[in-house]
Amino acid sequence: MEAAMSEQSLSTPVVIATPNTRKVFVKTYGCQMNVYDSERMTDALSKDGYQATDVLEEADLVLLNTCHIREKAAEKVYSELGRLRDMKKARAKDGREMVIGVTGCVAQAEGKEILRRAPAVDLVIGPQTYHRLPDALRRAKGGERVVETDYALEDKFEHLPAPEKAKTRARGVTAFLTVQEGCDKFCTFCVVPYTRGSEVSRPVSQIVAEAERLVDGGVREITLLGQNVNAWHGIGPDGTEWGLGDLLYRLAEIEGLARLRYTTSHPRDMDDRLVEAHRDLPALMPYLHLPVQSGSDRILKAMNRRHTAAEYIALIERIRAIQPELAISGDFIVGFPGETDQDFEDTMRLIETVGYAQAFSFKYSIRPGTPGAEMDGHVDEAVKSERLERLQALLFRQQREFARTCIGKEIDLLLEKPGRMPGQLVGRSPWLQPVNVDAKTSEIGDIIRVRITDAGPNSLFAEAIR
Numbered sequence: 001m002e003a004a005m006s007e008q009s010l011s012t013p014v015v016i017a018t019p020n021t022r023k024v025f026v027k028t029y030g031c032q033m034n035v036y037d038s039e040r041m042t043d044a045l046s047k048d049g050y051q052a053t054d055v056l057e058e059a060d061l062v063l064l065n066t067c068h069i070r071e072k073a074a075e076k077v078y079s080e081l082g083r084l085r086d087m088k089k090a091r092a093k094d095g096r097e098m099v100i101g102v103t104g105c106v107a108q109a110e111g112k113e114i115l116r117r118a119p120a121v122d123l124v125i126g127p128q129t130y131h132r133l134p135d136a137l138r139r140a141k142g143g144e145r146v147v148e149t150d151y152a153l154e155d156k157f158e159h160l161p162a163p164e165k166a167k168t169r170a171r172g173v174t175a176f177l178t179v180q181e182g183c184d185k186f187c188t189f190c191v192v193p194y195t196r197g198s199e200v201s202r203p204v205s206q207i208v209a210e211a212e213r214l215v216d217g218g219v220r221e222i223t224l225l226g227q228n229v230n231a232w233h234g235i236g237p238d239g240t241e242w243g244l245g246d247l248l249y250r251l252a253e254i255e256g257l258a259r260l261r262y263t264t265s266h267p268r269d270m271d272d273r274l275v276e277a278h279r280d281l282p283a284l285m286p287y288l289h290l291p292v293q294s295g296s297d298r299i300l301k302a303m304n305r306r307h308t309a310a311e312y313i314a315l316i317e318r319i320r321a322i323q324p325e326l327a328i329s330g331d332f333i334v335g336f337p338g339e340t341d342q343d344f345e346d347t348m349r350l351i352e353t354v355g356y357a358q359a360f361s362f363k364y365s366i367r368p369g370t371p372g373a374e375m376d377g378h379v380d381e382a383v384k385s386e387r388l389e390r391l392q393a394l395l396f397r398q399q400r401e402f403a404r405t406c407i408g409k410e411i412d413l414l415l416e417k418p419g420r421m422p423g424q425l426v427g428r429s430p431w432l433q434p435v436n437v438d439a440k441t442s443e444i445g446d447i448i449r450v451r452i453t454d455a456g457p458n459s460l461f462a463e464a465i466r
């Protein structure tokens with residue numbers, strides 16, 4: 001399972017290409033918003049005759065869509081660029097060209113510094129200017145080393161091609177849809193407000209049109225994305241400003257769209273309408289990713305999260321009172337500057353109180369340019385490791401406990417892909433757990449009724465019910 005903004009490595013899906021077409025290989029790091037952007041960039045390039053490939057060796061254009069959230073995430077990019085440089089050199093000897101581009105949050109944060117550190121790179125494009133990618137590529141091919149990291153005045157979503165039906169089909173029955181970008185919260189540990197800029201919400205009409213196209217292409221589940229998704233406040237068709245709750249009620253009306261999710265939410269932006277949507281909309285899955293980062297009020301204040309541990313717990317109680325089926329997932333940072341043993345114990349206590357179905361946890365990583373980097377009391381790496389280990393053991397125990405409570409339950413399962421065994425299919429439970437089921441008479445995209453029979457460490461097993 002992926003957190004909204006957890007680090008991971010993914011490649012674009014395989015597309016069979018005819019000879020002589022140019023091919024683009026996109027490697028995606030970071031959060032789901034990058035996954036969405038990679039698809040949009042691939043779509044934009046297909047207009048120029050590029051087809052996506054997952055075979056690096058055959059690519060004419062390689063794009064690394066990068067993440068800057070933690071130091072490790074950013075450093076991975078430079079080691080990958082080292083490998084690509086060697087490949088580009090070998091290619092050049094054979095008289096073949098290979099264009100290398102860096103996109104995403106490292107591109108935005110480091111800009112032309114990337115060209116200096118990695119001379120093989122031909123173009124650097126920040127997340128706000130992906131619609132200019134085809135033009136930038138033409139310039140790069142003309143010998144220019146292109147850096148595009150200005151915040152564009154025009155709306156990138158309006159200029160990026162909408163997902164095509166055939167491509168949507170190939171991508172499967174679940175899809176991401178970015179509704180909001182950027183962040184105005186300025187948590188003191190976080191680079192996102194700098195790499196993605198200030199909050200921008202897409203208008204309702206644009207989102208509904210994109211959702212309808214996806215459904216038309218066979219998508220049955222849409223996850224709305226935003227760095228701060230529940231801060232979304234787009235203009236409705238009536239000219240007034242809508243909140244995320246209103247948007248979900250509207251999207252739930254789309255025929256054929258069976259499931260809705262949204263991620264990542266900030267505790268400060270969970271308004272009543274959004275909470276009520278969890279009660280009223282059967283399509284809205286009972287799962288909420290609501291990061292808290294720490295259970296210590298002192299640390300929450302230093303992080304500029306602008307709520308207390310008690311307020312977070314009260315919020316969760318309020319949502320659970322309205323939707324008892326709701327499972328909570330979260331993100332945690334251990335070893336933020338100034339974190340004492342007591343602060344850490346407060347985090348452990350909060351976890352015990354809330355009970356998480358799933359969570360992502362990280363050691364604090366110093367990000368240059370953020371206020372946290374300048375704070376006193378940086379915590380020793382060994383202490384961070386020790387705390388992370390204890391925290392993860394507790395979270396893992398809770399995840400297993402939650403999975404065990406699912407055994408015996410009857411649920412609807414959206415079948416997403418073939419399983420490992422013949423006749424087996426894999427879907428996701430309402431709570432985002434992968435579920436394996438023998439379903440010989442069903443196909444991908446069906447929603448079937450199943451009973452959970454067993455729980456492994458990372459997935460569930462089920463039998464189909466007639």
Ligand code: SAH
Pocket residue numbers: 005006069070189190191192227228264265266291292293331332333362363364365366367
């Ligand atoms: N917008 C979301 C998450 C943003 S980033 C929120 O407000 O919660 C995804 C996760 O990465 C964060 O929740 C946090 O747990 C982690 N993260 C962000 N910056 C980090 C840093 N400097 N060091 C370690 N983890 C960090």
Ligand code: SF4
Pocket residue numbers: 183184185186187190191192193227228266
């Ligand atoms: Fe980063 Fe905080 Fe914004 Fe989340 S809310 S993206 S942690 S600044």
Ligand code: F3S
Pocket residue numbers: 005006029030031032033034066067068069104105191192195196227
């Ligand atoms: Fe990483 Fe940027 Fe997402 S920093 S987590 S790719 S918004």
